Structure formats: structure tokens, C-alpha cells
Amino acid sequence: MRRLHEASGPGEWSHHPLSSLHMTVFPGLTEYDLDPDRFGEARWGPDQTIEGLTRECLRRIEASAVPCIGPLEVEILGLDSRRDEVRVLVEITDSRQRQRVARFRELLREVLQWAAPGFDDYRFHITLSYRLTDGRLRESLEGERFAHVVSPAIRSGRIELAAPAFCVIDSMVSFPPLIRF
DSSP, rough: HHHHHHHHHTTOOOOOGGOOOOBBBOOOGGGGGOOOHHOOOTTTOOOOOOHHHHHHHHHHHTTOOOOOOOEEEEEHHHEOOOOOOOEEEEESSSSSHHHHHHHHHHHHHHHTOOOOOOOGGOOOOOEEEEBSSSOOTTTTTOOHHHHHHHHHGGOOOOOEOOOOOEOOSEEEEESSSSEOO
16 A cells, blocks of 8 residues: 555545455445436435435345345455556355345345346455546546556465445545444
């Protein structure tokens, strides 16, 4: 993480404390998903706010039989860089865990009656940094170059992650869990 901080200019890339690193199992919803032009009126109920959306998702999850799947072990595959983020690709290596996570994701899709675009092609990853500035600026550090600075610190191996949680993103460094699975 120190290399990330040293490689970028002030305010150019997000700097996350180690405690904020996480792997997304089921990509969440944003204010963009509330746009009636995308989904029609009242898709998520009468309260069309992020807070209302959170309450409705929580209500649907609590009313369902979404199983607890416990901690996960993932294998580091390598670094992936894009124009607007630098991330470590990971894979669930245990076949039973992979099957449990696949069932869990499908059940959540059914319970929430929603899935993010690209859901079926989603690659598990741990994001190290997000671009905060306009990536079109020539003086900005490209994700590929940024990743090159970080790549010597990324080593193959396994990481054990806590059980998945339904979280609210307070900020890019705070993800308070509401339910653990």
C-alpha cells in the first residue's frame, strides 16, 4: 500500500487503508440504479433513495432463505489494471466454496430481482485504488503505469477472507456490514 501512496500525485488516486480492502461477491446498487429511465417507476418501492433502497434490499434478504456461506479462501492470480482502477484478481480455488458462492449469488439475484450489468462475467477482485481525477488528463498516471509500480509487491498465494456481508458504503474506506452471511 505504501508503493501506491508514493507512486501517485496528491488527489489523483484513492488511498485505502488495509482495513478497507475487500472482495465483492455480489456487486451492489448505486444511485444510478434508481434512474426511472433505466428501470421504470417504483422498481425498488416508494422510497427511491439510497437509504430506501438499502432498507428494501435488507427487507428482501431477511425475508428469504439466503444461506450463510462462511469465510472464503481465494488465490491471488495477479494484478489487473484499467484506466480508472488497479486491482488484484483472485479466484475461489476450492470447488465446494465456488459452488456455494455461485448458489449464493444466484439466490441473491432472485431475492433482489436484480443483478449488475456484467453479473455473469464478473471477475472476483480486490481493488487497491480508484482514480479520483479525470483519466483523460495527459499528466495523470495511467492505471497500467501505476500497476507497474505496485506489481512487485503482489505475490501469489492464498488469502482468507471473512464471511460475506451486506454492507453500506459510507465512503471508499468504510463499509459497515448490516448482515453477515
